[in-house]
Amino acid sequence: MARNSDRNSQAAQQALAAFMELPWKARAAVAVLAAFAGLVLLGVNCARDRQQAPAPHDSGTFPEGSKTVLLCHWNMENLFDDVDDKRRQVDEEYDAWFINKPEDRAAKYHKLAAWLLKQNGGIGPDVIVGNEIESHRAAELLQQALNAGLPADAAKYDQVVMKELDAGRHIAPCVISRYPLSGGRLLGSRRRILEVTVTVNGKNLSLVASHWTSQLTDKGTGKEGTGRDGYAHAIYDEYLAEHRADPRVDFLVCGDFNDTPESDSVAKTLHVVADPKLVTPDANPPVLLGLLSGKSPEEFGTHYYSRPLIYDHIVVSPGLLDTTGWGCVVDSVQVPTEGLIRAGSKGRRPWRFGSASDNAVGRGYSDHFPVMVTLKVAP
DSSP states (O other): OHHHHHHHHHHHHHHHHHHHHSOHHHHHHHHHHHHHHHHHHHHHHHHHHHHHSOOTTOGGGSOTTOEEEEEEEEEEEEEOOSSOOOOOHHHHHHHHHHHHOHHHHHHHHHHHHHHHTTSGGGTOOSEEEEEEEOOHHHHHHHHHHHHHHSOTTSOOOOEEEEOOOOSSSSOEEEEEESSOEEEEEESSTTSOEEEEEEEETTEEEEEEEEEOOOTTTOOSOSOTTSHHHHHHHHHHHHHHHHHHHOTTOOEEEEEEOSSOTTSIIIIIISOEESOGGGOOTTOSSOOEEETTTTOOHHHHOOEESSSEEOOEEEEEOGGGGSSSSEEEOGGGOBOOOTTOSOTTOOSSOOOOOOOTTSOGGGOOSOSSOOEEEEEEEOO
């Protein structure tokens, strides 16, 4: 070791002596090249360090003792109850069907509950947002089907929030949860936008569940503030109000938007972006992160109409990108399809349950795939 050190010292001294014998212009050029090489090496090391550093939204960055909450949104395709309500023509087909054929009604609820209870280690998602739910009674029937299939030691779903309304059709969102829900209210009397507060570890999450106007009745060419654009305005206005009170508010929007991530209603009116780095508490104007924005419909499509489409979304505020209160494990978002595509079907096409006139032998689940994401709640 000592001989190697001596040889290195002698080599360094010889190199220095040779350098000093060079003309001054040559010495200057060598110094510039050496400084440039040092900067390049520093940049390479910094880039390597960034690659090796944990992702900013990796679940490992959350405080020890954080609780994990699995959230699922699913458009459940005409989930009607067991009461003959004499609905208007647009809904009477489903209302009467589930009364006249209780076996079909039972099959629908059983299929949905059985698939959901395969998730999250066999206990189902902790918070379930359902769309196309006819009534509070329908939400309760699904709650009952879920609880009936749970393992004996699993926490029950004891929370249901649903606000019925007729906005063209008598269907609306509901929230079913094993964690406390409070403050359920509609954002506007004629829009399917339900806001509830979910409380875990004493921390509150503002959860907005929505089902925007269909592409059949809104072609996206109407005036500002109508149709899907009106839904986006109503939700964004609510977010702005909560953001003004607390720029780090934990605010999550999910639902069937009936529009793609790049559509004007989603990207411009609701201010949804794909890049987490843009989603900061001080962004002006405030923006939200779309967990499916920027993703391929071939891999994350939730609906099918001539081709896979991303119509169902989960959108989060900057408050969910930190590790205090509620947090979102961004990379955990998924659109599961296992068991939800008919055997032999070509492409990413949901296996729908259908209507009364469809082939009863071939009934599936829904004409949409669910969207799920893992959330964390600090102790």
